[in-house]
Amino acid sequence: MPRRSYDHYCALSRALDTVGDRWSLLVVRELCSGPRRYSDLFADLPGISTDMLAARLKDLERDGILTRRKAGPRTSTAVYELTAAGAGLRTVLDALSAWGTPLLGERRATDAVRAHWFALPLGRALAQRIAAGTVTVHIGESVFHYVITETGLSHHDGPAAVADLVLHLDLNRAIAIATGAESLADVLEDRAR
Structure with missing residues (x-):
């Protein structure tokens, strides 16, 4: 073709x-x-x-x-x-993800969802709170980690060998953070309690 x-x-x-x-x-x-x-x-x-x-x-x-x-x-x-x-293309995907996040609205019954699809918006939320470091995120069975530096961030499959922070989220809370319905600061506060 x-x-x-x-x-x-x-x-x-x-x-x-x-x-x-x-x-x-x-x-x-x-x-x-x-x-x-x-x-x-x-x-x-x-x-x-x-x-x-x-x-x-x-x-x-x-x-x-x-x-x-x-x-x-x-x-x-x-x-x-x-x-x-x-x-x-990651920066392009990140920009499209930021632009598209307000378009998510309520999840429809027909919408497929995978926890790792929220890696980009969660990474943005983390980078706003953490200047540098390694963060492992567990969302149900999905595990990935971020490496945050002054020049940007990347996400990778699986847990980090050594993490500065480990977050355990359920899918609904991950979605709430990704969409801005809940702040990462609240999650970090809850974690500290």
Whole structure:
């Protein structure tokens, strides 16, 4: 299938030619915290078909956004991970997440949800309260951690080897913090009690 293009000599147009297709940025979101197997991506992208996921992975690999490698020397299982160019999209995802947070409204009965989808807004809330450090967040079964520095923050799968702060949240509280309905300061106060 020929690649679609806006055919505009414009940086935004060229960016959208690369990552503007349906599901592309959500695949990147899934890879922001680390490498994932195809089955993990499929499980965490409810509503995507196997054909669409395979096509997006192939397109993003062709365009240098992600790479595909074997999970180990004795396996045919592949893992996908972001390249430096793909990791550069994290700031774009963060900006879109900040812009889209007020649009969330009430959760609909048909809305899928995964705890790690709140990593970007939770990271923003943490970075506003903590100048630097490592924070592990548990939301139900999901565990990820942040590394916060003066130059920004990143999030990663699993707990930090050594964390300055460990938070245990249920999904509703994580959503409340992410949407601004509850402040992180309140959570930290509750934790100190």
